[in-house]
Amino acid sequence: MEIIIDPDSGFCFGVRKAIQLAEEQLVDGELTCLGEMVHNEAEVARLETMGMKTFLPEKEKKIPSGRVLIRAHGEPPETYERLKKAGAEIIDATCPIVLKLQQKIKEIYKEESARNTQILIFGKPGHPEVIGLNGQTNYSALVIADESDFVKIDFNRPAHIFSQTTMDAEAYQKLANQLSALFSAHRQNLKVHPSSCRQVSGRVEGLRNFAKAVDVVVFVSGKNSSNGKALYEVCSSVNPRSFKISVPEEIDAGWFSGMRSCGISGATSTPPWLLAQVAEAIKRITT
Numbered sequence: 001m002e003i004i005i006d007p008d009s010g011f012c013f014g015v016r017k018a019i020q021l022a023e024e025q026l027v028d029g030e031l032t033c034l035g036e037m038v039h040n041e042a043e044v045a046r047l048e049t050m051g052m053k054t055f056l057p058e059k060e061k062k063i064p065s066g067r068v069l070i071r072a073h074g075e076p077p078e079t080y081e082r083l084k085k086a087g088a089e090i091i092d093a094t095c096p097i098v099l100k101l102q103q104k105i106k107e108i109y110k111e112e113s114a115r116n117t118q119i120l121i122f123g124k125p126g127h128p129e130v131i132g133l134n135g136q137t138n139y140s141a142l143v144i145a146d147e148s149d150f151v152k153i154d155f156n157r158p159a160h161i162f163s164q165t166t167m168d169a170e171a172y173q174k175l176a177n178q179l180s181a182l183f184s185a186h187r188q189n190l191k192v193h194p195s196s197c198r199q200v201s202g203r204v205e206g207l208r209n210f211a212k213a214v215d216v217v218v219f220v221s222g223k224n225s226s227n228g229k230a231l232y233e234v235c236s237s238v239n240p241r242s243f244k245i246s247v248p249e250e251i252d253a254g255w256f257s258g259m260r261s262c263g264i265s266g267a268t269s270t271p272p273w274l275l276a277q278v279a280e281a282i283k284r285i286t287t
């Protein structure tokens with residue numbers, strides 16, 4: 001069976017930059033990452049063997065001091081304040097695209113608050129990037145995951161909408177069109193800001209073609225990766241023989257029976273070394 005690794009898979013530039021910074025900083029000694037460095041358990045484990053500690057705010061109360069790394073997702077303003085108070089040295093690996101979006105939301109929030117304008121964020125509630133974005137509005141923005149959240153919106157007031165960077169661009173466009181029609185019906189304006197990241201949306205067309213061209217797709221992604229979920233759905237929409245795994249141990253030999261080609265792809269947080277390990281494991285199973 002032919003095994004092909006998607007040439008467009010691997011880390012996005014924001015994650016690559018953050019990991020590179022972490023590796024450089026680890027040479028100088030102890031480093032704590034605020035939350036999981038990436039939504040990929042295997043890559044987190046690799047960095048931990050290099051000495052990185054992971055601080056999980058949902059499990060530990062006391063904010064760390066020492067050298068603390070802010071990951072690519074970014075953080076809300078109060079995190080910086082809390083870290084400064086704790087005497088931490090901040091190593092900021094926020095992705096420049098996320099940082100720019102945070103600044104834009106903050107700017108609109110400041111400009112528009114006197115006009116009673118609402119800020120909407122299309123994203124996953126509780127996702128660290130969404131918390132960082134909403135923090136720019138003092139948590140006054142409404143997080144819209146899907147149509148069921150439309151009840152939260154006051155259609156008699158104007159609004160701005162932004163998307164979490166890793167949300168599916170087509171789904172954002174569809175939702176924004178629905179909302180624009182509803183605001184127009186109430187004679188109000190909705191300003192739609194295109195903020196899906198091209199590192200994710202730019203992969204959709206290529207991934208669709210890649211998934212169509214093979215008999216079976218093995219998609220490798222961390223369990224908590226939003227873009228992993230979205231990109232896997234792209235594969236399964238065109239190839240029903242698409243399977244999602246997070247580690248090679250989850251591969252099922254039965255997937256390849258009678259198949260002539262297998263494509264391996266992954267999320268923007270899936271390390272290339274893990275894709276290579278998956279390819280090796282499939283090769284061992286099928287030869």
Ligand code: SF4
Binds near residue numbers: 165197199
């Ligand atoms: S997906 Fe885009 S916005 Fe998110 S970390 Fe990667 S490059 Fe940055």
